[in-house]
Amino acid sequence: MQPEYLPFPALLCSVLSISRQHYEVTLDPGRALLSWRKLRPRSVKGRTRAGICLTRVLHRARGLAKSFSRQITSGSVTVPLTEIVSVEEAEIDGKYCNSMKWQHMCKPHAFTVRYIKRMKKHRWRCGEVTFWCSEEQMCCHWLQALNDALNQQTHRPKHLLVYINPYGGCKKGKQIYEKKVAPLFSAAGIAADVVVTEYANHARDNLYDVNLEKYDGIVCVGGDGMFSEVLHGLIGRVQKDSHIDHNNPSACLSRCSIRIGIVPAGSTDCVCYATVGINDPVTSALHIILGDCQPLDVCSIHHKKNFLKYSVSLLGYGFYGDVLKGSENNRWLGPARYDFSGFKTFLTHHWYEGTVSFQPAKWVIGSPRDNKPCTSGCHVCRQSSKQLQELQKEQNCRFEHSEEEWTTIKGKFMAINAVSLSCACPRSPKGLSPAAHLADGSADLILVRKCSRLNFLRHLIRHTSKKDQFEFPFVEVYRVKNFQFTPKHFEEYDTESTDIGNVSKKNFAQICTDHPSCVCSHVNSSWNCDGETLDQTAIEMRVHCRLIHLFARGIEDAPLTDDSNPSKILPME
Numbered sequence: 001m002q003p004e005y006l007p008f009p010a011l012l013c014s015v016l017s018i019s020r021q022h023y024e025v026t027l028d029p030g031r032a033l034l035s036w037r038k039l040r041p042r043s044v045k046g047r048t049r050a051g052i053c054l055t056r057v058l059h060r061a062r063g064l065a066k067s068f069s070r071q072i073t074s075g076s077v078t079v080p081l082t083e084i085v086s087v088e089e090a091e092i093d094g095k096y097c098n099s100m101k102w103q104h105m106c107k108p109h110a111f112t113v114r115y116i117k118r119m120k121k122h123r124w125r126c127g128e129v130t131f132w133c134s135e136e137q138m139c140c141h142w143l144q145a146l147n148d149a150l151n152q153q154t155h156r157p158k159h160l161l162v163y164i165n166p167y168g169g170c171k172k173g174k175q176i177y178e179k180k181v182a183p184l185f186s187a188a189g190i191a192a193d194v195v196v197t198e199y200a201n202h203a204r205d206n207l208y209d210v211n212l213e214k215y216d217g218i219v220c221v222g223g224d225g226m227f228s229e230v231l232h233g234l235i236g237r238v239q240k241d242s243h244i245d246h247n248n249p250s251a252c253l254s255r256c257s258i259r260i261g262i263v264p265a266g267s268t269d270c271v272c273y274a275t276v277g278i279n280d281p282v283t284s285a286l287h288i289i290l291g292d293c294q295p296l297d298v299c300s301i302h303h304k305k306n307f308l309k310y311s312v313s314l315l316g317y318g319f320y321g322d323v324l325k326g327s328e329n330n331r332w333l334g335p336a337r338y339d340f341s342g343f344k345t346f347l348t349h350h351w352y353e354g355t356v357s358f359q360p361a362k363w364v365i366g367s368p369r370d371n372k373p374c375t376s377g378c379h380v381c382r383q384s385s386k387q388l389q390e391l392q393k394e395q396n397c398r399f400e401h402s403e404e405e406w407t408t409i410k411g412k413f414m415a416i417n418a419v420s421l422s423c424a425c426p427r428s429p430k431g432l433s434p435a436a437h438l439a440d441g442s443a444d445l446i447l448v449r450k451c452s453r454l455n456f457l458r459h460l461i462r463h464t465s466k467k468d469q470f471e472f473p474f475v476e477v478y479r480v481k482n483f484q485f486t487p488k489h490f491e492e493y494d495t496e497s498t499d500i501g502n503v504s505k506k507n508f509a510q511i512c513t514d515h516p517s518c519v520c521s522h523v524n525s526s527w528n529c530d531g532e533t534l535d536q537t538a539i540e541m542r543v544h545c546r547l548i549h550l551f552a553r554g555i556e557d558a559p560l561t562d563d564s565n566p567s568k569i570l571p572m573e
């Protein structure tokens with residue numbers, strides 16, 4: 001039996017069954033929606049078999065479009081086609097058939113649709129519904145129509161290159177990928193070439209050689225450090241291919257169009273958390289499958305004319321630099337190494353002297369304390385980056401340090417943090433700068449001046465609550481396009497010498513003579529760049545607007561509550 005069509009083309013509407021109940025199922029490719037709603041038993045007059053399209057039903061179906069604007073109506077479910085994960089012929093096992101007393105359907109024909117179910121706190125899960133048809137032809141027709149609709153979503157990846165760090169976080173990267181991610185990829189028809197890394201920087205180096213044209217995306221399974229490796233490999237590769245010298249701090253870097261997916265399996269997972277809203281491998285896998293795309297700002301860090309690193313999360317001197325240094329010998333503790341070192345660093349309560357100079361990001365329409373966090377499809381990011389693009393067109397992509405005013409601040413700091421995204425993570429769900437934007441071309445520069453231990457604790461504690469962590473006289477925050485930092489005890493010796501090691505030794509020797517009571521290693525802190533220590537303390541940083549793209553969509557606002565979850569309304573198999 002052929003399913004019938006409504007007068008307007010391509011709308012498919014049939015009566016199918018879900019768990020022995022009749023449903024009116026509609027595929028509306030025009031509106032890109034699949035919906036199903038329960039039929040009252042008496043509306044299926046005299047006929048009980050699934051797959052019968054009644055004229056009365058079709059008349060009623062014409063009115064369906066009106067209810068499409070609502071995501072879920074009582075007893076009905078509507079799923080956007082963009083949120084369908086996979087469609088496949090259902091595997092009906094004999095036992096199930098018998099137990100469900102469906103023997104009268106001599107040969108059951110069914111297909112299963114998996115789709116995104118929103119849970120609490122931005123977590124996504126896969127909902128599953130099996131539609132039963134009375135005839136093979138109808139089942140084939142539905143499968144064909146749904147697969148055609150999915151194939152039209154050309155932004156979905158088909159072939160991925162996956163790097164797994166088996167030692168990140170709790171050392172469960174491989175297990176997480178195999179158990180939670182690979183089955184979803186395979187159900188969604190995604191082919192994956194998997195590389196389990198054998199040493200640090202394996203993924204980075206591999207990205208310089210690999211044929212990227214083969215892939216629609218790169219996935220890294222690990223933490224921020226592993227993501228940073230992939231980021232360096234990809235940005236480095238793209239600059240090399242476009243003959244751009246990354247040692248030039250003013251270079252206009254080439255954007256990377258291939259997307260990166262992060263399956264969180266690290267200790268902080270800040271990049272994943274701040275771009276998805278949660279560090280959950282299944283949620284990340286689902287964002288990858290749907291082919292989400294989130295542009296992301298990247299900061300480049302140089303010492304004089306030498307490229308040091310890129311950063312996307314935290315570039316922190318003082319407190320976070322010391323926490324990282326202190327954690328390095330305790331890697332065996334896994335994620336707890338940061339808490340242990342954080343506590344120790346807090347107790348030692350060091351401050352550091354130096355000079356910070358920066359240029360404000362004048363094009364941005366937001367500000368760090370406007371209480372407007374970056375959300376999915378962010379208007380602030382869109383508008384700000386557009387304005388920046390216009391500005392760059394005028395300047396012909398030149399990056400002139402001297403053109404605009406620099407603000408210079410000399411002082412004693414507990415911490416200097418530059419973040420180009422909020423840095424939300426499980427330890428701090430709103431992050432170091434809750435209103436920082438993922439793709440506005442700016443970074444928030446947070447200066448925490450020397451203060452009492454108690455005040456510093458009050459500031460830190462605010463990272464774990466909804467209160468404003470900048471509301472202290474010793475904390476300042478600026479939205480910047482770049483900044484430079486020179487530690488006080490570097491200035492006099494920061495010559496053109498190429499032998500940095502000698503400069504540093506000379507530097508510390510001088511300091512110790514000047515301040516016999518001080519301990520050398522405490523004069524300067526070090527920079528924590530996305531979880532890695534930089535070799536240099538005197539640095540300059542610059543934001544590159546939307547340099548990379550992630551398989552993410554930013555943090556969605558107002559997630560649906562559990563009550564509106566389709567699984568609660570529908571009887572699922």
Ligand SMILES: Nc1ncnc2c1ncn2[C@@H]1O[C@H](COP(=O)(O)OP(=O)(O)OP(=O)(O)O)[C@@H](O)[C@H]1O
Pocket residue numbers: 164165166167168169170196197198199200201202221222223224225226227229265266267268269270334335530531
């Ligand atoms: N096979 C490997 N052996 C040793 N180190 C590796 C290997 N693969 C990757 N690495 C390195 O391990 C470091 C830490 O990895 P990762 O970021 O995954 O975990 P983490 O440090 O526990 O988490 P986070 O960065 O979120 O705090 C990275 O800098 C990465 O370069």
Ligand SMILES: CCCCCCCCCCCCC/C=C/[C@@H](O)[C@H](CO)NC(=O)CCCCC
Pocket residue numbers: 223224225267268269270313314320323324338339342423425427428432460461463464528529530531532
């Ligand atoms: C009394 C309670 C006070 C609690 C205060 C908690 C404040 C936590 C803010 C956390 C900000 C993390 C920023 C992200 C940094 C990552 O690039 C980096 C690599 O993964 N992680 C760390 O450096 C790890 C940094 C860990 C810091 C503890």
Ligand SMILES: [Ca+2]
Pocket residue numbers: 297419420421436437438439440441442443
């Ligand atoms: Ca930004």
